[in-house]
Amino acid sequence: MKAVRFSRFGGPEVLEVVDLPDPHPGPGQVRIAVKAAGVNASDWKKRSGLMDEELPRTLGYEAAGVVDELGDGVTDVAIGDRVFGFSGRGAGQAELAVLETYAPIPSSLGFPEAAALPAAIETATRAIDQLGVKGGTALLVNGASGVIGAAAVQLAVARGARVIGIASPANRDYLRSLGAEPVAYGAGLSERVRAVAPEGVDTALDVAGNGILPELIELAGGASHVVTIADFAGARETGVHFSRGEDGRAIHALAEIGELVDSGRFSLPVAQTFPLADVAEAHRVGENGRPRGKLVVVID
Ligand SMILES: NC(=O)c1ccc[n+]([C@@H]2O[C@H](COP(=O)([O-])OP(=O)(O)OC[C@H]3O[C@@H](n4cnc5c(N)ncnc54)[C@H](OP(=O)(O)O)[C@@H]3O)[C@@H](O)[C@H]2O)c1
Numbered sequence: 001m002k003a004v005r006f007s008r009f010g011g012p013e014v015l016e017v018v019d020l021p022d023p024h025p026g027p028g029q030v031r032i033a034v035k036a037a038g039v040n041a042s043d044w045k046k047r048s049g050l051m052d053e054e055l056p057r058t059l060g061y062e063a064a065g066v067v068d069e070l071g072d073g074v075t076d077v078a079i080g081d082r083v084f085g086f087s088g089r090g091a092g093q094a095e096l097a098v099l100e101t102y103a104p105i106p107s108s109l110g111f112p113e114a115a116a117l118p119a120a121i122e123t124a125t126r127a128i129d130q131l132g133v134k135g136g137t138a139l140l141v142n143g144a145s146g147v148i149g150a151a152a153v154q155l156a157v158a159r160g161a162r163v164i165g166i167a168s169p170a171n172r173d174y175l176r177s178l179g180a181e182p183v184a185y186g187a188g189l190s191e192r193v194r195a196v197a198p199e200g201v202d203t204a205l206d207v208a209g210n211g212i213l214p215e216l217i218e219l220a221g222g223a224s225h226v227v228t229i230a231d232f233a234g235a236r237e238t239g240v241h242f243s244r245g246e247d248g249r250a251i252h253a254l255a256e257i258g259e260l261v262d263s264g265r266f267s268l269p270v271a272q273t274f275p276l277a278d279v280a281e282a283h284r285v286g287e288n289g290r291p292r293g294k295l296v297v298v299i300d
Pocket of ligand 1: 171
């Protein structure tokens with residue numbers, strides 16, 4: 001099968017599409033014929049050697065496709081089913097991928113839209129679970145217009161939370177369409193949030209990682225009311241929790257999203273799709289641009 005791989009660290013040019021042996025699922029796993037796979041910021045961090053030393057390395061944590069082989073004990077899906085989920089081996093950008101965790105693709109979604117979901121909804125769900133967001137919570141989301149921010153806003157609104165979203169003024173209407181009250185980032189942020197929520201907020205989620213944890217702590221009434229997924233150094237300095245997959249992934253998000261998607265209460269935009277052979281271009285767009293939505297590689 002063809003798969004994305006790199007054998008040395010560097011720019012997008014180190015990415016290759018190579019032939020690798022077909023993988024086979026272990027107990028409880030399924031293999032899919034991949035139709036689409038998400039591209040994430042962690043892909044170019046790994047490719048640049050910023051995350052670990054592992055070489056050669058395949059890429060792709062999230063994928064969507066059609067089940068073509070079942071591991072021992074799998075009874076909840078059948079060959080031919082459309083599923084989406086996580087490749088624990090990080091090898092989803094390939095013609096075939098083994099998924100360790102998976103769920104049926106919501107019926108209203110195509111493969112690229114489904115491949116855009118797993119990392120965003122797992123990360124957003126994990127973070128708002130850690131913050132204890134429920135009906136009536138006032139949640140502030142910094143970076144609310146991005147992929148994970150937009151997921152967090154919609155998932156919190158679906159729980160009955162009040163959400164205030166921080167993003168650029170250009171994304172004001174987009175935030176409203178997600179169900180958030182928009183506030184622009186930049187100087188005077190705390191005053192603008194207090195104009196909307198005079199008592200402050202109950203909790204705050206930092207997705208943008210632009211160094212404003214002290215303001216979020218002040219607005220939410222303490223570091224224990226704030227979670228960041230993007231500001232590692234700031235978290236260490238302030239005592240805010242840095243949420244990561246090692247905390248325990250919120251896998252339940254995969255099975256829960258179908259109802260929200262099919263009832264029109266949740267969607268994430270796909271900014272651009274790329275053939276597998278053009279994965280290097282997807283990295284260039286992701287690293288250099290500000291795509292509104294997810295980058296996805298597709299396989300015919
Ligand atoms: N810890 C984890 O488990 C985990 C998992 C996945 C991803 N991540 C990390 O999460 C981060 C966000 O990922 P994403 O896919 O959601 O990114 P994204 O789609 O590119 O969104 C970035 C967001 O940041 C905002 N932003 C950009 N510059 C800003 C600034 N100067 N001030 C305030 N906000 C600013 C953008 O707002 P505008 O567009 O409105 O300007 C947008 O809302 C990345 O750093 C990624 O590595 C962490």
